[in-house]
Amino acid sequence: MKILRITAIACIALALMLVVITAGCTQSAGTSGNSTSAATSATAPNGTVGILETAGVYPMPSLLATSQIDGYIAWQPVVEAGVESNIGHVAVYSKDLPPAGEWSDHPQNVFVVRNDFYAQNPDFVNDFSALNLAATQYINTHPNETAAIDAEWLAGGQNLTYGNVSVSSVTVVSNSLPTIAFTNNPSDAWKASTGNFVQALINLGTVNGYVANSSNQDAVLYNFQPYTSATAIIASKNVPTPATIQNTVGVGYLNAVDHSALFVAVKDWQYFNDTYGITLKPEDPTKAKPDVADFIVNGQKVATVNLVPANAGPNLMQLAATNSIQMSYVGVPPAITAIDQGTPITIAYPIDNLGSGLVVANGAPAQDWQSFAAWAKARSDAGKPLVIAAPGKGSIQDVMIRAALQDSGITVTEVKV
């Protein structure tokens, strides 16, 4: 009898729990009252939008799917993933964000090298950079192979399941690639754009050290010698064989489509070996994400390379600061901040530009920036301002969305959770 009573009580408790949970979730949840719901006022004629800083992009699709935000600005493949999973659609890609023309070639990711490592192993770094340049050319000329390689690396080539929707990871990557500009050229336009961005960071207060106080920012931030040498190597097809390096070399990266140069270099190592005489041959080619590779030049193994993934740029920069890695593919913001704090690295060249997007919920009346701004005003008028997630204060996406909102006369507020 006692066991029946206990079971009955447990059932009732569970049923009550179910009712409460279901009721809470099936209510039409607009964005909840985290943001200060300010009705449009004289000081904010075009309305306000709240920015929610998440630590990285990964929470964003979940937040949008559970209606805790109205949209997010992120990099690939999280932008495309939001579309494929039917959570939302892209309102506008980063290159079309206002101010007009400001972001048309905005920097995204770069390749950084520790200064001491470059001083000791210039040929190694130049050859590695030549491989990066070759890989970038490969991405632009072999998009299908790149999509397959990326899908293999990022998701084991498997399908991604979002509830009832199952989408091939190859499709997600294929759709992401055209939104990114893979290039290594540190052109004047690129430098100018990066400079704008540095200034934005200084204004934000996140950059206030070596870079902010330097009279020659370019000298502190950049050393394009690897790019110049690499270009010469590729053009002349004359690859110097570097001296063998005894210690393992660490190269950091993120599991992002932006870092495809590394993935194609490792996965299609045979192609780069045959075409250029430089390659990163994985020690275990059966792994979806190899973590150790041999750097081989002209048939000779020069060094063992550890491929070190991280969740976010700042982690990579900390590894670089403690000399756990000597080179890294990384986003521009963490690189600038690290240099500003005294990390002995410099930016050698970009690895890609563009590639971010603003994703909003399905059914949201935003098909481009104009309609998005109108929607922001309408929601503000109704007392429920939009909440947009950005990946961390000072990130490229954060700076872009704030600049775009301010350019449209929309006041930006912080959403604190």
Add this chain to the structure above:
Amino acid sequence: MTRRLGLILPILLIIGWEVVATIVNNPFFLPKLETVIPVLLSPFSDILGTGSLADNAIISVERVALGFALAAAVAIPLGIGMGRFSALNDFFDVTIEILRPVPPLAWVPLALAWFRIGIVSIVFIIFIGAVFPILLNTVDGVRGVKNTWIEVSSTLGASERQILTKVVLPGAAPTIWTGLRVGFGISWMCVVAAEILPGPTSGLGYLIMYAYNLGQINVIIAGIIVIGLIGLVIDLGFKAVEKRWFGWRGLER
């Protein structure tokens, strides 16, 4: 009867899960059972290029075992010393009480800087999580050994070493074992924290974080279930040993 009682709630929860998931119909809120079960039923097939559920589970268990063993090797001798000699206890007490509340996750950036990427930093995080429960329980167990026993053995001419090995240690053993059991539970909890570190490309914690990155919530839930099941099995092991070797403590009461 009591065994079966323990099974009722999990079954009810599973039914409740399916009901809520069906009603809410939002995989980011709660994936349906049908999307999680296939992941659990094929523990030997690769998930998202990070290896299989089984492989990752084994790797995590190995890491936790290492961190836990290290914590026990440090905490038990120190705890015995602190329990027996109050001067030693006073010396370490304040420091321990300051360090103890700090969650292992907070140590991650420092661990990375001090121990670089690799197994050492992972083991350090797990060590930090496990060492304090083991230490405190050891001190407690040693202090709790009946003074009568110690006095009697002393009267009968036992040396300090004999008192330690023949009276204190066996007397404190049940409490130390409880400390080990709690410590292992915490070590096992630290798996996710430790495997967020850059570097590890394997393990259950890594698998969960990676699935999160790609929005595969069903894999996250499968990972959580596996973590829970392994924790349960190991805890049952601890309890079995306790029942076999330390059942006398119940009689003492």
